[in-house]
Amino acid sequence: MTRAARFTRKTNNEEGRKMQNIAVIGAGMAGCTLARRLIDAGCVVHVFDKGRAAGGRMATRAEGRLRFDHGAQFVTVRGDALRAQLGDWQGAGVIACWPSASRDGDTHWVGVPGMNALAPRMLWGADLHAHTVITGLGADRLGWWLASEAGMLSDCFDAVLVTLPAPQATGLLERCAGFDAGPFVEALRKIRYAPCWTLMLAFEERIDAADCLRFPGGGILNWAARDSSKPTRDATRECWVVHADAVWSEAHLELAAEDVAVLMYEAFAQATGCSTRALHSRAHRWRYARVTETLGSSCLWDAKAHLGYASDGCLGERIEDAFDSANALADRVLGRSA
Ligand SMILES: Cc1cc2nc3c(=O)[nH]c(=O)nc-3n(C[C@H](O)[C@H](O)[C@H](O)COP(=O)(O)OP(=O)(O)OC[C@H]3O[C@@H](n4cnc5c(N)ncnc54)[C@H](O)[C@@H]3O)c2cc1C
Structure with missing residues (x-):
């Protein structure tokens, strides 16, 4: 969505709620859960996944x-x-x-x-970009930008939520430009x-x-x-x-x-x-x-920078852990918990 279109949507929002443009990286259970929660709350959600389809490790x-x-x-x-x-x-x-x-x-x-049938059901209303490997991200005065193998994406986002397995997330966050994602990287190294x-x-x-x-x-x-x-x-x-x-x-x-x-x-x-x-x-x-080995806390969220992380690795080894982690992050993003 272009900046102008986004402005129009924000001003057209009859409930007076701020319409946020959010990027979710990864379309496994964590990414899909985040997308569902945030769409239901009125956000515009773009989901990026390197796979042919959504689902991640819930694969067919x-x-x-x-x-x-x-x-x-x-x-x-x-x-x-x-x-x-x-x-x-x-x-x-x-x-x-x-x-x-x-x-x-x-x-x-x-x-x-x-x-893999659960993911599409959860992504109703999301803008899914499959076959898209996110290779870089950064923050500047306009918001968050993302880059894929094809170059920088034309949109920018109010928040970026990363849901990749920790080693892949770490590789991405280490290259974060314009924001020091060091504390995220350090925390994610605990997950094995x-x-x-x-x-x-x-x-x-x-x-x-x-x-x-x-x-x-x-x-x-x-x-x-x-x-x-x-x-x-x-x-x-x-x-x-x-x-x-x-x-x-x-x-x-x-x-x-x-x-x-x-x-x-x-x-x-x-x-x-x-x-x-x-x-x-x-x-x-x-x-x-x-x-x-888990992170030992349900998710990571920097409320000032609008950067977050959720995955099974935060809480456990099952699909439900990815679901719970994503719900905890959605609560943070929506300001529903400390
Ligand atoms: C063999 C196996 C058996 C399992 N059995 C069970 C079971 O029976 N029951 C159970 O509850 N759990 C099981 N699990 C675990 C369960 O699959 C996971 O806990 C859960 O699916 C994790 O979801 P997630 O969203 O955290 O991560 P993922 O599903 O891994 O989602 C991450 C997504 O990020 C994408 N991605 C990675 N890098 C990039 C990038 N740079 N750019 C864009 N996208 C990227 C990936 O393509 C993936 O779709 C099993 C896992 C495996 C592998």
Whole structure:
């Protein structure tokens, strides 16, 4: 939006509320939650993500007619805020219970038709710029500016909210111009992640195994699930998602994906007794998969500079932690908490 157009929107705002133009960097659960909250409060929200689509680690990979949720497997709900959000997602038909994974009364929810279905629902009304790697940011007397690989963006913003995994956010904030983001960088260095190699497999025939397999630590595998057993998936296709153990993933982080696929497939075949050749086999490396050390506070917000940070890394390792962190930052931005 141009400066003139923004002025018009501000002056046209009949409720007399200040119409803010806000940039959110990253369209995972944290970025999408921020966008939803701020749009609902009357802000104009631009969301930038380097990916093809929104969702971040809540991802669904399409390989021809095959579909794999190769990142987060399910959503679990502990707090009231996410429980309230669940109602909206259920009403919109973008989430359903996955009975095979639910256990001990703890319902495991999945996006339908894929884990990446929640993000577009939350981004209604946002101006999403996918395929956009933000490479620089800075503040001057006109507000915040952003740069992508294609150069400086033509708009400027009243606030910038960063939701990238901490190492990526740190790299960006270290290059911040016109504002000393040193305190953000220092704080974000506390957050640590474990990587995860993921294997996507498809078979001609059904594998004789339970839908969800959890493996004890110390081996190659951590988790394997029949992705096609999730609600609304194409059950005629035998698709599996297999996650490697965190320690094993770290030790094999720089191995070629083809070599990792062979090693993980052997471990999967041994665990399930499956001797069928996979129709499709592809490994994906999540360098920053699960948070192992958190920031220990819900978000970062500089109320004077209008710069903020939220992500799962602030609070924990689950989708709900990203959601809670983003809500805490939205409260700060909207002046609803100290
Ligand atoms: C393999 C795996 C399994 C998991 N299983 C579960 C599970 O079962 N249940 C659960 O609750 N959680 C699970 N998680 C964790 C969960 O996915 C995360 O906690 C949550 O999705 C994090 O959301 P976020 O918004 O903080 O970060 P992200 O989802 O990582 O979002 C950050 C976004 O920033 C974008 N980005 C990065 N750099 C740039 C840049 N320079 N410019 C623009 N965009 C950029 C990325 O493309 C990404 O979309 C799993 C994660 C992985 C990887």
